[in-house]
Amino acid sequence: MTLLAATAALALAATGTLTATGARAATSEDQAAATLLKGAKFAKAKESLKGDYDRIIQDIITLTEIEAPPFKEDARGAAYMAMLKAEGLSDVERDEVGNVMGLRKGTGGGPLIVVTAHLDTVFPGGTNVKVRREGDKLYAPGIGDDTSSLPVLLAFIRAMNRAGYTTKADILFMGNVGEEGPGDLRGSRYLFQKGKYKDAIKYFISFEPGEAGRVTNAGTGSRRYKVTFKGPGGHSFGAFGLVNPAYAMANAMVDFATIQAPAQPKTTYNVGILEGGTSVNSIPFATAMTIDMRSNGKAELAAEEKQFLAMLQPAVDKENAARSTANGKITYDAQLIGDRPVGNTPESAHIVEVATAVVRQSGLEPRLGAGSTDSNIPMSLGIEAVTLGSGFETFRAHSLDEGLTMNPPQDLANMATGLATVLTLAEAR
Amino acid sequence: MTLLAATAALALAATGTLTATGARAATSEDQAAATLLKGAKFAKAKESLKGDYDRIIQDIITLTEIEAPPFKEDARGAAYMAMLKAEGLSDVERDEVGNVMGLRKGTGGGPLIVVTAHLDTVFPGGTNVKVRREGDKLYAPGIGDDTSSLPVLLAFIRAMNRAGYTTKADILFMGNVGEEGPGDLRGSRYLFQKGKYKDAIKYFISFEPGEAGRVTNAGTGSRRYKVTFKGPGGHSFGAFGLVNPAYAMANAMVDFATIQAPAQPKTTYNVGILEGGTSVNSIPFATAMTIDMRSNGKAELAAEEKQFLAMLQPAVDKENAARSTANGKITYDAQLIGDRPVGNTPESAHIVEVATAVVRQSGLEPRLGAGSTDSNIPMSLGIEAVTLGSGFETFRAHSLDEGLTMNPPQDLANMATGLATVLTLAEAR
Numbered sequence: 001m002t003l004l005a006a007t008a009a010l011a012l013a014a015t016g017t018l019t020a021t022g023a024r025a026a027t028s029e030d031q032a033a034a035t036l037l038k039g040a041k042f043a044k045a046k047e048s049l050k051g052d053y054d055r056i057i058q059d060i061i062t063l064t065e066i067e068a069p070p071f072k073e074d075a076r077g078a079a080y081m082a083m084l085k086a087e088g089l090s091d092v093e094r095d096e097v098g099n100v101m102g103l104r105k106g107t108g109g110g111p112l113i114v115v116t117a118h119l120d121t122v123f124p125g126g127t128n129v130k131v132r133r134e135g136d137k138l139y140a141p142g143i144g145d146d147t148s149s150l151p152v153l154l155a156f157i158r159a160m161n162r163a164g165y166t167t168k169a170d171i172l173f174m175g176n177v178g179e180e181g182p183g184d185l186r187g188s189r190y191l192f193q194k195g196k197y198k199d200a201i202k203y204f205i206s207f208e209p210g211e212a213g214r215v216t217n218a219g220t221g222s223r224r225y226k227v228t229f230k231g232p233g234g235h236s237f238g239a240f241g242l243v244n245p246a247y248a249m250a251n252a253m254v255d256f257a258t259i260q261a262p263a264q265p266k267t268t269y270n271v272g273i274l275e276g277g278t279s280v281n282s283i284p285f286a287t288a289m290t291i292d293m294r295s296n297g298k299a300e301l302a303a304e305e306k307q308f309l310a311m312l313q314p315a316v317d318k319e320n321a322a323r324s325t326a327n328g329k330i331t332y333d334a335q336l337i338g339d340r341p342v343g344n345t346p347e348s349a350h351i352v353e354v355a356t357a358v359v360r361q362s363g364l365e366p367r368l369g370a371g372s373t374d375s376n377i378p379m380s381l382g383i384e385a386v387t388l389g390s391g392f393e394t395f396r397a398h399s400l401d402e403g404l405t406m407n408p409p410q411d412l413a414n415m416a417t418g419l420a421t422v423l424t425l426a427e428a429r
Numbered sequence: 430m431t432l433l434a435a436t437a438a439l440a441l442a443a444t445g446t447l448t449a450t451g452a453r454a455a456t457s458e459d460q461a462a463a464t465l466l467k468g469a470k471f472a473k474a475k476e477s478l479k480g481d482y483d484r485i486i487q488d489i490i491t492l493t494e495i496e497a498p499p500f501k502e503d504a505r506g507a508a509y510m511a512m513l514k515a516e517g518l519s520d521v522e523r524d525e526v527g528n529v530m531g532l533r534k535g536t537g538g539g540p541l542i543v544v545t546a547h548l549d550t551v552f553p554g555g556t557n558v559k560v561r562r563e564g565d566k567l568y569a570p571g572i573g574d575d576t577s578s579l580p581v582l583l584a585f586i587r588a589m590n591r592a593g594y595t596t597k598a599d600i601l602f603m604g605n606v607g608e609e610g611p612g613d614l615r616g617s618r619y620l621f622q623k624g625k626y627k628d629a630i631k632y633f634i635s636f637e638p639g640e641a642g643r644v645t646n647a648g649t650g651s652r653r654y655k656v657t658f659k660g661p662g663g664h665s666f667g668a669f670g671l672v673n674p675a676y677a678m679a680n681a682m683v684d685f686a687t688i689q690a691p692a693q694p695k696t697t698y699n700v701g702i703l704e705g706g707t708s709v710n711s712i713p714f715a716t717a718m719t720i721d722m723r724s725n726g727k728a729e730l731a732a733e734e735k736q737f738l739a740m741l742q743p744a745v746d747k748e749n750a751a752r753s754t755a756n757g758k759i760t761y762d763a764q765l766i767g768d769r770p771v772g773n774t775p776e777s778a779h780i781v782e783v784a785t786a787v788v789r790q791s792g793l794e795p796r797l798g799a800g801s802t803d804s805n806i807p808m809s810l811g812i813e814a815v816t817l818g819s820g821f822e823t824f825r826a827h828s829l830d831e832g833l834t835m836n837p838p839q840d841l842a843n844m845a846t847g848l849a850t851v852l853t854l855a856e857a858r
Contacts, residue, residue, distance in 0.1 A: 181710065220666060224709050236721045237649060237801075240690070240697035246718070247700070250682035257676040257751065261669070268669035271676070272709040277702035279827075280653050280719040280767065281610065284701065289675070290709040292665045322686065338709065372666075 029350070029357040033424050037361050041163040042423075046416050048159035053408050057138070059083070059151035060404075061131045064143045069127075070182040073098050073119040080119060080150055080175040087157040089173060097190040101174040104157060106426065110168030111202035115156070115422055117149035117390065118179035118187065118206070118374060122398050139403040144394025148404055149207040150175055152390045156419050160428070167426035172197060176206075179374050184338055188374035192381055203351050203385070203425055204378040208371075209397070209404070210389030212417035213364045215355045217386050219376030220266075221301045221342030222294040226335045227252070227312060229276075232328035233285035243323045245287045246276060248330045251315035253289065259307055265297030266370070267304055290337065296370050298342040309334060340372055343379020351384040351425060358421045362413070391415040458779070458786035462853050466790050470592040471852075475845050477588035482837050486567070488512070488580035489833075490560045493572045498556075499611040502527050502548040509548060509579055509604040516586040518602060526619040530603040533586060535855065539597030540631035544585070544851055546578035546819065547608035547616065547635070547803060551827050568832040573823025577833055578636040579604055581819045585848050589857070596855035601626060605635075608803050613767050617803035621810055632780050632813050632854055635803040638826070638833070639818030641846035642793045644784045646815050648805030649695075650730045650771030651723040655764045656681070656741065658705075661757035662714035672752045674716045675705060677759045680744035682718065688736055694726030695799070696733055719766065725799050727771040738763060769801055772808025780813040780854060787850045791842070820844040 036042055068076040081100035085092045089102025098119075121142030123129070131140040153173050160167075178186025188206075192198050208216075229245035229252075253271055261267040269292065276287025293308060295301035316330050345352055347368065356366035371387055378385035391414035394404040465471055497505040510529035514521045518531025527548075550571030552558070560569040582602050589596075607615025617635075621627050637645075658674035658681075682700055690696040698720065705716025722737060724730035745759050774781055776797065785795035800816055807814035820843035823833040 181708070222710075236699035236701060237695075237697050237723045240695075240699070244686070244700060246703055247682055247686040249703075250679040250686070253676055253679035254683050257673070257679070257748075266666075266669075268666050270665035270669070270710065270712055271673060271706070272665060272711055272713065273706035274675055274678075274703045274713075274716050277700070277719070279610070280701040280721045281651075281699070282701055283699055284703070287703050290706070292709045294666045319686075 027353055027357060029353040029424070030361060033354065033357040033361040033420065036424050036428065037420055041165055042420065044163040045159040045165070045419060048162040049155055049412050049415050049419070052155045052158060053412065056151045056155050057406065059154065060143065060148050061138070063150055064131050064140045064147045065129050067123070067125060067127065067129050068120050068142065069123060069125045070120050070178065070180055072125055073177045076119050077175060077177065083154055084173060087154055088161065089157070095190065095195055097187055098177040099174055099187045099191060101172050104160070104171045104173065106167045106170045110170065110427060112170045112172060112197060112200040113203040113205065113422070113426055114172045114174060114201050115153060115205050116174035116176050116207070116374065117153055118146045119175045119177055120180050120183055121145065121147065122180045136406045137403050138406065139401065141400050141402050144209045144392065144402050144404045145397040146179065146208055148209050148392045148394060149390035152207065152415055152418070155415065156422060159419060165423060165428045167423070167428045169426035171422065171426055176374060181338065185340055185374055185377055188377040192377050192383070201378070201383060204375060204383060205422065206374040206387045207390035207418060208373060208387055209392055209394040211393065212362070212389050212414040213359055214367050214369060214389050215352060215359065215386050216371040216373065216375065217345040217347065217352045217368050218296055218370035219341065219343035219379040220294050220296050220370045220372045221298060221376065222292060222338055222340045222372060223301060223305045223336065224338030225291045226288055226337050227291060228286055228288040228333045229316065229330055230286045231283070231330045234283045234327060236281040236283060239283060241324045242283055242327055243319050243325055243330045244283050245330050246284055247322070248316045248319035248332070249287045249289055251318050252312055255311040255315060256308060259304065261304060262300050265295060265300055267295035267297065267300045269293045269304060269308070295342060301342055340376050341380030343376050345379055345384050345386060349384045351386050354425045355386050355388060355421050358417055358424055362417045362420070388418055388421060389414060390418055456782055456786060458782040458853070459790060462783065462786040462790040462849065465853050465857065466849055470594055471849065473592040474588040474848060477591040478584055478841050478844050478848070481584045481587060482841065485580045485584050486835065488583065489572065489577050490567070492579055493560050493569045493576045494558050496552070496554060496556065496558050497549050497571065498552060498554045499549050499607065499609055501554055502606045505548050506604060506606065512583055513602060516583055517590065518586070524619065524624055526616055527606040528603055528616045528620060530601050533589070533600045533602065535596045535599045539599065539856060541599045541601060541626060541629045542632040542634065542851070542855055543601045543603060543630050544582060544634050545603035545605050545636070545803065546582055547575045548604045548606055549609050549612055550574065550576065551609045565835045566832050567835065568830065570829050570831050573638045573821065573831050573833045574826040575608065575637055577638050577821045577823060578819035581636065581844055581847070584844065585851060588848060594852060594857045596852070596857045598855035600851065600855055605803060610767065614769055614803055614806055617806040621806050621812070630807070630812060633804060633807040634851065635816045636819035636847060637802060637816055638821055638823040640822065641791070641818050641820070641843040642788055643796050643798060643818055644781060644788065644815050645800040645802065645804065646774040646776065646781045646797050647725055647799035648770070648772035648808040649723050649725050649799045649801045650727060650805065651721060651767055651769045651801060652730060652734045652765065653767030654720045655717055655766050656720060657715055657717040657762045658745065658759055659715045660712070660759045663712045663756065665710040665712060668712060670753045671712055671756055672748050672754055672759045673712050674759050675713055676751070677745045677748035677761070678716045678718055680747050681741055684740040684744060685737060688733065690733060691729050694724060694729055696724035696726065696729045698722045698733060698737065724771060730771055769805050770809030772805050774808055774813050774815060778813045780815055783854045784815050784817060784850050787846055787853055791846045791849070817847055817850060818843060819847055
């Protein structure tokens with residue numbers, strides 16, 4: 001996931017938009033969840049998870065040490081596909097963009113549920129991904145987000161098999177590509193736009209690291225741009241008086257900073273990276289800034305983007321009017337570098353009712369929230385989707401100090417909750 | 430030299446400040462120059478230069494292929510010191526900062542004249558400095574500026590020796606370090622502030638590539654800063670609303686761009702390099718800009734610098750007032766990264782009179798101008814100094830495509846003019 005999900009949950013809590021379900025009437029989903037959680041088969045499934053704990057850790061280490069940079073997930077994808085196959089799934093395959101998947105067939109007549117975790121990490125090729133253990137902690141870039149979720153899905157399959165569960169639904173277990181920033185949800189996008197199952201998928205659950213109480217049912221949308229300002233350049237002294245793209249960009253930033261973004265639905269903007277110029281004594285030929293705009297509201301994101309794009313030409317015009325354009329004018333180019341659709345699965349949707357019911361029946365308080373994950377794609381298409389925590393407590397995601405804490409009782413309780421959600425949704429018997 | 434010198438000459442021409450000497454009464458310097466140029470010894474000296482042409486080219490190639498990045502001129506310095514020694518100079522030595530030099534003693538009672546070219550190039554270590562020949566052109570980073578001047582000084586010494594010249598003055602031939610940008614005139618600064626000859630030097634000539642008509646008698650001063658803006662950072666969505674150093678920097682740039690710099694003496698400013706931020710979806714912890722301010726007037730440069738520095742705190746304050754400082758305020762740090770003093774050798778100074786007289790008596794029209802070279806240091810101290818062209822026509826200085834054109838008749842005529850200036854100033858017999 002992007003850093004967003006976890007941080008967004010905090011932010012939502014702070015701004016009071018977190019939906020606490022509080023006292024409420026029991027739903028049919030509550031009853032189904034309660035029945036499942038109390039069943040003898042579920043006790044066996046939990047035993048399976050417990051017995052698998054060390055194996056899960058070993059698989060996390062194995063997969064973490066196969067680097068998976070954005071757009072280069074193939075080696076890890078091949079390894080994970082072999083693991084899916086080893087669990088006895090059918091129709092195991094790799095699709096055109098690199099998603100790997102296999103089916104656990106249902107008894108028939110049920111929906112198709114996708115249960116996925118993403119293969120890619122944010123780290124470039126060549127990053128040292130050797131796992132280091134210190135006490136109850138494992139460290140390596142990418143070990144938490146989202147590598148730690150992949151083996152949990154394998155453990156789910158084994159638990160279902162050992163407990164003797166059948167499901168009405170077909171479940172497509174998957175390791176998908178392209179979730180992180182530059183991947184721009186490429187794997188999930190392909191799945192729903194071109195993949196062979198695209199018209200069959202009714203429910204979508206993506207697992208990201210973290211505990212089980214969080215149910216991400218809103219997809220924060222984002223539009224990201226790299227805006228490049230170009231000019232004739234020149235020597236700082238000899239060509240003084242010519243237009244400078246740095247000033248045009250500064251004009252744009254100053255204007256951008258005045259945008260009043262709505263608090264509800266939460267809408268934000270940011271200048272993230274600045275670059276440009278070649279030497280202190282040259283007027284830059286080009287400068288650039290990367291812009292991140294996000295919102296939980298589709299109309300609000302579109303409005304902010306429109307306002308931003310409309311500011312660029314006046315910022316450039318102002319600089320072209322302020323200095324000489326004898327050697328050329330300042331121009332700009334706004335390149336879209338990220339596009340994550342806004343989406344939402346209503347609280348009343350079956351998948352959200354199931355997920356929150358399982359959390360409640362497990363004795364926890366569900367927390368709904370917004371994130372920016374693979375679920376954004378189905379959410380934006382009106383397909384029911386949630387992002388859930390796969391179990392491990394992780395830290396420093398996206399940093400070289402990334403790690404996870406091994407706390408078996410808590411980790412296993414989280415995993416059991418995730419598994420119960422899948423089973424309840426799949427109408428397991 | 431910095432790119433400045435050549436460009437400044439053009440700029441000065443364009444703004445009409447070029448001093449054309451026009452019709453004028455012959456000076457004692459004209460007479461001395463004319464006498465020297467007509468002498469039989471000077472004919473021998475020119476023969477020596479001509480016979481040395483291929484050797485000069487070979488020495489240029491040899492020295493170019495010994496890389497000399499800023500602060501890492503030692504290898505080339507050692508090679509050049511050996512060459513100075515081979516020409517029979519006395520007191521050959523390397524000073525504390527890396528300048529290498531040797532004396533050609535005079536007959537006594539005369540002044541001490543420094544004749545130098547700089548050892549350093551702008552190119553970092555590891556740049557491919559292998560010289561490539563195409564027709565009448567030689568290509569390699571640094572081959573022109575200022576490597577092409579170093580062997581010309583050696584040829585001057587040989588020409589003086591072969592022609593049998595004695596001089597009243599002592600001449601200190603030198604290869605100095607630290608002329609280019611980051612070196613910040615370190616070699617020249619040391620020579621005049623701490624070097625063993627510091628109180629004895631009466632005249633200073635630095636040779637840079639180019640033809641002989643240009644006499645740089647004004648030193649454009651510069652003050653350069655890297656200004657870093659720091660803040661608490663944060664996630665673009667989760668921490669939206671916190672102060673962003675990019676906006677503070679944009680405020681400063683917009684203000685900076687409004688400064689009205691005096692046209693006379695020419696005064697300029699520039700934002701040259703922008704940097705900052707780590708990812709599109711993070712509020713930057715830090716952003717930075719490098720600033721170049723230059724002037725041919727000392728008071729004007731000081732005034733511009735003062736105005737610039739006074740803009741920084743209000744720019745920061747504006748951002749701290751516009752957004753939340755709950756996690757920390759924006760602060761700034763302005764680090765001085767370049768300091769070249771403004772200087773000037775009056776047109777009436779003996780060294781300028783000699784240099785322009787030699788040019789005129791050689792049938793050319795002298796062009797006075799401003800530059801930013803090693804001469805800035807003595808000029809700022811009131812010591813007579815000029816920067817002259819050593820002979821070769823060079824192109825694309827400071828770029829990887831840097832090169833020089835071999836045009837023996839023209840190159841040799843330029844060299845002869847430079848040598849005649851040194852000889853006239855040294856009162857050669």
